[in-house]
Amino acid sequence: xxxxxxxxxxxxxxxxxxxxxxxxxxxxxxxxxxxxxxxxxxxxxxxxxxxxxxxxxxxxxxxxxxxxxxxxxxxxxxxxxxxxxxxxxxxxxxxxxxxxxxxxxxxxxxxxxxxxxxxxxxxxxxxxxxxxxxxxxxxxxxxxxxxxxxxxxxxxxxxxxxxxxxxxxxxxxxxxxxxxxxxxxxxxxxxxxxxxxxxxxxxxxxxxxxxxxxxxxxxxxxxxxxxxxxxxxxxxxxxxxxxxxxxxxxxxxxxxxxxxxxxxxxxxxxxxxxxxxxxx
Amino acid sequence: xxxxxxxxxxxxxxxxxxxxxxxxxxxxxxxxxxxxxxxxxxxxxxxxxxxxxxxxxxxxxxxxxxxxxxxxxxxxxxxxxxxxxxxxxxxxxxxxxxxxxxxxxxxxxxxxxxxxxxxxxxxxxxxxxxxxxxxxxxxxxxxxxxxxxxxxxxxxxxxxxxxxxxxxxxxxxxxxxxxxxxxxxxxxxxxxxxxxxxxxxxxxxxxxxxxxxxxxxxxxxxxxxxxxxxxxxxxxxxxxxxxxxxxxxxxxxxxxxxxxxxxxxxxxxxxxxxxxxxxxxxxxxxxxxxxxxxxxxxxxxxxxxxxxxxxxxxxxxxxxxxxxxxxxxxxxxxxx
Numbered sequence: 001x002x003x004x005x006x007x008x009x010x011x012x013x014x015x016x017x018x019x020x021x022x023x024x025x026x027x028x029x030x031x032x033x034x035x036x037x038x039x040x041x042x043x044x045x046x047x048x049x050x051x052x053x054x055x056x057x058x059x060x061x062x063x064x065x066x067x068x069x070x071x072x073x074x075x076x077x078x079x080x081x082x083x084x085x086x087x088x089x090x091x092x093x094x095x096x097x098x099x100x101x102x103x104x105x106x107x108x109x110x111x112x113x114x115x116x117x118x119x120x121x122x123x124x125x126x127x128x129x130x131x132x133x134x135x136x137x138x139x140x141x142x143x144x145x146x147x148x149x150x151x152x153x154x155x156x157x158x159x160x161x162x163x164x165x166x167x168x169x170x171x172x173x174x175x176x177x178x179x180x181x182x183x184x185x186x187x188x189x190x191x192x193x194x195x196x197x198x199x200x201x202x203x204x205x206x207x208x209x210x211x212x213x214x215x216x217x218x219x220x221x222x223x224x225x226x227x228x229x230x231x232x233x234x235x236x237x238x239x240x241x242x243x244x245x246x247x248x249x250x251x252x253x254x255x256x257x258x259x260x261x262x263x264x265x266x267x268x269x270x271x272x273x274x275x276x277x278x279x280x
Numbered sequence: 281x282x283x284x285x286x287x288x289x290x291x292x293x294x295x296x297x298x299x300x301x302x303x304x305x306x307x308x309x310x311x312x313x314x315x316x317x318x319x320x321x322x323x324x325x326x327x328x329x330x331x332x333x334x335x336x337x338x339x340x341x342x343x344x345x346x347x348x349x350x351x352x353x354x355x356x357x358x359x360x361x362x363x364x365x366x367x368x369x370x371x372x373x374x375x376x377x378x379x380x381x382x383x384x385x386x387x388x389x390x391x392x393x394x395x396x397x398x399x400x401x402x403x404x405x406x407x408x409x410x411x412x413x414x415x416x417x418x419x420x421x422x423x424x425x426x427x428x429x430x431x432x433x434x435x436x437x438x439x440x441x442x443x444x445x446x447x448x449x450x451x452x453x454x455x456x457x458x459x460x461x462x463x464x465x466x467x468x469x470x471x472x473x474x475x476x477x478x479x480x481x482x483x484x485x486x487x488x489x490x491x492x493x494x495x496x497x498x499x500x501x502x503x504x505x506x507x508x509x510x511x512x513x514x515x516x517x518x519x520x521x522x523x524x525x526x527x528x529x530x531x532x533x534x535x536x537x538x539x540x541x542x543x544x545x546x547x548x549x550x551x552x553x554x555x556x557x558x559x560x561x562x563x564x565x566x567x568x569x570x571x572x573x574x575x576x577x578x579x580x581x582x583x584x585x586x587x588x589x590x591x592x593x594x595x596x597x598x599x600x601x602x603x604x605x606x607x608x609x610x611x612x613x614x615x616x
Contacts (some may be wrong), residue, residue, distance in 0.1 A: 001415075005420065007415030007419075007421050009414075009415065010414055014417075015420050017415060017420065018420075018421075018422060048288070062581070097485075098488070102481065102485045102492075103484075103485055104442065104482065104484030104485050105484065105485075106442055106484055107442075107484070108442065157423060183453050195423070195442065195443070196442070196443050197423070197443075197588070203427065205423055205427070205428050206422070206428065206429070210423075213423070214422070217422045219389065224593045
């Protein structure tokens with residue numbers, strides 16, 4: 001099976017043109033298999049919970065905290081849902097024609113891409129200047145936590161160690177993957193707007209060499225199918241019963257005091273810092 | 281241009297004698313099968329060795345796909361009916377002279393003797409970059425060579441270009457859309473009747489095809505209802521060589537005229553987009569208007585709204601305007 005498609009340019013060069021759309025099916029099947037595998041594992045494994053008695057004790061200790069604690073402000077939530085809508089539009093307009101639903105998709109696709117790009121730019125500025133920028137990132141300092149989280153996921157409830165700050169480890173790793181894939185798909189997508197007719201750009205197919213254009217299309221395609229798997233995983237985790245408190249927070253903005261104490265380390269997500277969260 | 285090799289690649293040839301057998305072969309070979317009607321488009325692809333199908337299904341022996349018959353005041357044309365027969369058939373000339381005229385203007389007498397009604401509407405784009413086998417969007421690549429600053433694009437699209445600027449080259453297609461025809465498409469055991477307008481697809485929908493036909497589909501017949509039989513019609517084709525050429529632009533118009541008022545009309549131009557371009561805004565604008573110069577001038581301006589020209593095809597804008605004016609006046613000699 002060829003994962004990439006090649007063509008012979010009029011100048012006799014072998015150039016990349018696209019990814020093979022079989023990769024889309026691979027990403028779709030891979031995402032669904034992950035969903036089934038993880039779902040099965042969670043059904044039959046002993047996954048960790050903080051002991052309810054411990055949470056009761058912590059609630060008693062932190063009576064000063066209000067009943068509702070803001071996790072995502074209105075601006076952050078608006079960004080998230082605009083990004084989600086544009087991402088789903090991008091995926092459906094890109095891949096529905098491949099599965100046989102024919103429609104004029106390009107215009108919808110570049111408009112959604114433009115919305116996504118604008119929202120990401122806004123998010124970068126907002127997160128840099130108005131939120132705790134580093135709270136979402138994963139770095140070498142998180143390696144101990146990664147080890148502990150993995151052990152806990154495997155059922156070792158007796159392992160001691162840090163609980164997450166504002167963002168659980170899974171959130172941060174997912175964000176990292178989306179940043180990498182998102183940057184590639186946005187940069188390549190913006191370049192590709194010079195290859196099609198839009199009201200925002202003037203076509204210039206000679207802006208890049210054929211070989212560079214080929215890499216641009218392939219990068220866009222690879223990250224695009226990557227997003228198929230990423231979005232499946234995201235929606236799956238958003239709907240999992242034990243994660244619904246995070247999803248609700250992305251809708252309503254807050255979590256309860258008990259959820260705050262059960263799932264977070266108050267020392268790592270204090271309510272008086274510049275974390276973008278506040279007591280409500 | 282690549283060298284013309286003039287020797288066809290090897291393929292397995294099937295010559296079924298019935299529609300049922302044809303559908304069986306298409307079902308078995310799917311995308312590996314190439315349907316050949318009159319061969320006017322097919323042989324270019326094969327002899328240039330741009331297309332290398334595993335299987336060619338020659339329809340020339342399927343007699344049930346030939347002929348023209350009455351259908352409740354309208355007509356039904358078998359897909360393998362030759363263009364000569366369409367142009368000369370008494371029923372067509374009597375009821376739908378618009379189509380007879382369009383068929384008569386296709387290519388040359390020899391080609392009309394061999395070319396078919398189904399083949400004429402199903403033929404592929406004639407963009408030479410595409411036909412030369414270059415890896416353009418339509419061929420599955422990622423560029424339109426005809427839409428570059430130095431491209432030779434005199435014959436290309438001014439409407440609805442979406443990455444690809446190739447045009448539909450059919451003469452009968454705009455006439456059939458104007459006459460509100462429908463196409464019978466068989467797949468396996470299923471029959472679909474597709475409005476002519478929906479039979480053709482633009483690059484935004486599917487950049488690699490000009491029609492909705494998918495592997496396994498067989499166009500068997502074209503049905504024209506009685507609705508527009510005997511109405512005022514106009515067909516004109518503008519081409520470089522009068523003896524034998526594809527249209528630069530053609531126009532097909534049918535009108536229901538009451539006195540000097542246009543009660544209703546359908547108007548389609550081809551050679552300006554990847555699918556025959558129906559002038560719906562013009563049709564709406566001239567409805568109820570007098571068939572005169574003022575209406576023609578107004579319609580001409582509406583017709584070219586949204587046109588985006590390339591480096592060498594700006595002439596198509598005034599050409600479309602002139603053809604619309606002539607169609608409304610019903611006068612090929614009229615020029616001002």
